[in-house]
Amino acid sequence: MRPISLKLVYFTLLLAFICHLLPWAGFGLMLRPDFVLLVALYWMLRAPHLCNIGTAWLAGLAIDLASGGLFGQYALAYAFTAFVAVSYQRRLALFNIWQQAGYVFLLLLLTQLTLLVLKLFAGYEAPGWHYFLPSVSGVLLWQLAVFSRLSSNHPKHQS
């Protein structure tokens, strides 16, 4: 396989951003997985020399601008998650697919919790349990991507 180029990383991030911009509404909006974070996490775990905390921070900034909320909250949450993801990145090679999925799920939850804390500080009302649905749908999407790669191509990591 060709080495991963920086262009590919930014192109996939852009695609994920367009997915984020799709006109989601109602239940879809509630379920919408965090595409940009998922793609950023994928590259961070796969190629941390190309996609690191700075990239995640910039992606978060773009989301902040698009969502029109308080400027910098997504950036902070993404940077924090990226830090955790990158610090444990080397151990990931030892994990099997399900352990990886669990790890990604924890990272997504961590992002949402950080965001929740920031939002509560900014004076939002505490949301219901469905606030955490995007983490669930996000990890499902992650597994779907992993499995589709498995069936078509080759195993990524086999422990």
Place this chain on the structure above:
Amino acid sequence: MPRAMEHQHPQAFFVRGPSAFARLLLFAALSIALMATDSRLHYLIEIRQGFVALLQPLQMIANLPTVLYGNVREQMVSHQTLLEDNRRLSLEALQQNAQLQHLRALQEENDHLRSLLGAAQSISQPAKLGEITHTGRDPFTHKVVVNLGSQQGIIAGQAVVDGAGVIGQVTRVYPFSSEVTLITDKDLAIPVQAERNSLRAIAFGHGRDNTIDLPYLPANVDIREGDVLVTSGIDGIYPMGLAVAKVTRIERTPDSPFAHIVCKPAAGIENHRQVLLIAASSAATPTGAVISSNTKPSEAARHATHKP
């Protein structure tokens, strides 16, 4: 192939640049600075506007699927449905024309009476028709984005209504779009009065469940279930008499001095695409100077003299 992939990992062992923790500290500090600047100092409005204008092409690409879907569905509408729609709409137009003539007579009479009383003439405010392009990105704020922006002369603070009642208020204006905060949002307050007894109050969005609250009213307040709340027009932003909500539930508990009143918005907040953006009246005079009971006659007269 997979081996080749894994050979990329050792590169990461030789981390160039600052450590991960140092990077985290740097970016966290930057984000916190940005948040503080945005929430307290409001320096970032221009940057935000510029970026959203840049985002416009991406947004159009993202909206393409729904636009295409809508077009295809329009093509598929059968001849029969169109005929039925046409018949129904012309019937409605006929009925509304009849009502309109009645209204014109009433308006003339009203203007005449107002001039007799020396009160300010009620101003009819011009409106622009906009279309909702998408709902807000954040599921926990109630916002929609409309396809009119500062290029079309929209300014922040304008009222937004649909056929059935008030939807909300323009809170942020970008070059080609603007953000409308819905009346169900926790941060939006709107002065209302009950249609039945002209009781004035301020309605706040509940933030969840698409309802509106009427807080700070005493437990013995004269409000019943089914009462219709309309805009009072005292704020000078919303024209007087637009439907806002209907009272659906009232709870009076002995341990609270206030009644807990829950209302359902009148406008189809979730299901309309076309909305009207009403231009704010330049002089924020209370249009209902005579009707609002606490305005003294002298004040009403003063407002009248202020009018050019």
